[in-house]
Structure formats: structure tokens, C-alpha cells
Amino acid sequence: MTNIIPLSELRTQIDAIDQQILQLINQRAKCALEVARTKQAEGETGSFYRPDREAQVLRRIKELNPGPLSDDAAAHLFREVMSACLALEKPLEVAYLGPQGTFTQQATFKHFGHAVKDVPVPTIHEIFQAVETGHCQFGVVPVENSTEGVIAHTLDRFMDSPLKICGEVEIRVHQNLLGKMDGLIGISEVFSHQQSLAQCRQWLNTYLPGVTVTAVSSNAEAARLASLDHGKAAIAGLVAAELYDLNIIEKNIEDEANNTTRFIIIGAQQPASTGLDKTSILVSTGNQSGALHRILGPFAEYGISMVHIESRPSRQGLWDYVFFIDIEGHRDDDAVAKALKVLQNNVKMLKILGSYPKAVI
Ligand SMILES: C=C(O[C@@H]1C=C(C(=O)O)C=C[C@H]1O)C(=O)O
Numbered sequence: 001m002t003n004i005i006p007l008s009e010l011r012t013q014i015d016a017i018d019q020q021i022l023q024l025i026n027q028r029a030k031c032a033l034e035v036a037r038t039k040q041a042e043g044e045t046g047s048f049y050r051p052d053r054e055a056q057v058l059r060r061i062k063e064l065n066p067g068p069l070s071d072d073a074a075a076h077l078f079r080e081v082m083s084a085c086l087a088l089e090k091p092l093e094v095a096y097l098g099p100q101g102t103f104t105q106q107a108t109f110k111h112f113g114h115a116v117k118d119v120p121v122p123t124i125h126e127i128f129q130a131v132e133t134g135h136c137q138f139g140v141v142p143v144e145n146s147t148e149g150v151i152a153h154t155l156d157r158f159m160d161s162p163l164k165i166c167g168e169v170e171i172r173v174h175q176n177l178l179g180k181m182d183g184l185i186g187i188s189e190v191f192s193h194q195q196s197l198a199q200c201r202q203w204l205n206t207y208l209p210g211v212t213v214t215a216v217s218s219n220a221e222a223a224r225l226a227s228l229d230h231g232k233a234a235i236a237g238l239v240a241a242e243l244y245d246l247n248i249i250e251k252n253i254e255d256e257a258n259n260t261t262r263f264i265i266i267g268a269q270q271p272a273s274t275g276l277d278k279t280s281i282l283v284s285t286g287n288q289s290g291a292l293h294r295i296l297g298p299f300a301e302y303g304i305s306m307v308h309i310e311s312r313p314s315r316q317g318l319w320d321y322v323f324f325i326d327i328e329g330h331r332d333d334d335a336v337a338k339a340l341k342v343l344q345n346n347v348k349m350l351k352i353l354g355s356y357p358k359a360v361i
Contacts, residue, residue, distance in 0.1 A: 097127060128161050140169075169263050265356070
């Protein structure tokens, strides 16, 4: 028989370990504060947050992790430790698509940790504005969903914004039917954001045929409305259920099993190369033949993978388009720099929206 260690002894061990962890974390926090002082002494102003350095710290933790904690669990713990360390100086102010309880808020905490000051903002346009005016240092906006495709508002806003993309984060999006009722019978209306409604279209047709479906400004707003009327339901995340004290009538009602939304972090910063980065660009060719060839040629020539391409009307002429493109690598990496230089000569306009570390957690 294996030797069973008494509970009291295990708890004594855990208490002693916790004391050591606490001391070490505080030692780390003091170091992080010193980093801030050094940055200040070197003349840096504004935020001491460094997305490139944070990505490297988290990647290293995953590599070093001996287990039994999973690499992801270890990285999440360190995400929070870093967040708390950075907040000692001054918590970052991050604008996100509110109100509280949205998936964008979840994405904000996943990327920055919980020590940020999260500032709910009602529209994507105003999130850009909040960062452009310096009201917040960073913003978090959805950019694409695996079921529904790009969020056009976000892409379009980049056409005239000086802001850069300085990070990305993905959230596995589970949709749920929430309400004050106990089941599907008697539901007269369902509220949700238009993206979420689209992600649950088949489910709604199958289980709530003929029920009025109304798009509102956010899932959290839908949950709030459902909390006011016992005959009306909302489609939203579980955080919204808790926030508005709603029953979970049906869980995971999204049509696609891997429904995932990608969010980007916008700000004035331009992170340094980490070796595992992406670069997003905006390209306009004018209404010419062979336009796509001129765009893709330089990437093929320098062996650069394109992860995403999306076209949007340029709004500068009928059938004139701009392309939003994500490639692998950082603008300072040799091959990417060379390809972008060639591209610049091939097209009417090239705007680098940012080079940033690939999502780590
Ligand atoms: C400590 C630094 O500053 C901040 C805090 C970090 C941390 O706690 O590890 C990492 C990057 C920055 O966001 C640093 O630049 O090294």
C-alpha cells in the first residue's frame, strides 16, 4: 500500500510553500518597480507596459514548466503576476467594447490580466477615439470570428486612424440562452448582438422558430434587457448570466463547435520583434488589373506566409478596394522588411498597422 500522508502534514507543507511563493512574488514585484524606475531614468514616458517582453516572459514560463501544472495554467498564473507587478506603478487603462460582461471584457483580462483598469466603451469607434485622445493607453476590439468572418467596423476604422496594433488575443466563444424563465416554452423575444445572433442562427431556427429576434448593441445589454422582462431571453456569455442574475436555459448554443473570436489590442506602441510575431498591413492598389498579383508577389519571393487577407471597399471610388493582410513575422525581421519595401513600390498605398507578438495564452 502506498504511504498516505496525513492531511494536517500536507497542509503544513502547503502553508510553508505559500509563504515562500509570497516572498518570491514580492521580490519579483520590487524588481519590476526597479525596471520602471530605470525606464524613467532613461527618459521613457507614458506606459511601462511592453507587450513584446510580456510575450517572451510567458513563452519562457511555458518552456520551463516542469508540471504537473499544464503549460497554459502556468502561463495564466504568471499573466496575473505580471499584471499585478505592472499595476504597482500605475494600472493600465484599457478601453473595451462594453458594457461589463462582454466577450471583449473577457479578452481584455485574458490579455492584460485582472490588475488593469478596464474601461467599458459603447462602440468600436469610441474605443479608437478613447485611445487616440489619450484617455486610455490601449483598446481591445474584436476583429474576426471563425463563424461569421471579419468585423468590418474595426477594419474600416483603421483606414483613418494613426493607432497601431500591438497585440492579439483569441477567445473561444460559447453562447448561451439566458433568461428569468425556466425553459424554452413561452419565450416571446430573444435579444443579442448581431454577431452572436448570427453564430446561433441554426439553433434559433430549430429550437425557437418564429420567435422575434432583436439585435441590440451588446450581449451584456441583451442580458440586461432580459433581466427586466420574464418573457424575454438573451444570448450571451456566462459572465453576463451572473452579472444580471439570469438562469442558464441552454448552454453552448453556437452553431460551430470551434466558434472563436480574435481580438486585437490597439495603442500607440510598436512592440519590438520577439521571433514569433505577426504584421498587419493595409494596402490599396487602385482599380488596376493584376492588383492581387502585385501584392502577393513580394511575400512569395521572400518566403513569407500570409495568414489572412480581406478586401473592403476603399470608399474612394466605385469598385476601388483596400486589402487588409496579416503576415507572419515582424516588420524589422530581414525578410519581412525586404518584402514590404518591394510591396511599397508595387502599390498605391501601404500602411503598416503594426507588428506584434503572436498570442501566447
Ligand atoms: C518589468 C518590465 O515591465 C513590465 C512588466 C513586466 C513583468 O512584470 O515581467 C514585463 C514587461 C512590462 O510590461 C520589463 O520591461 O521588463
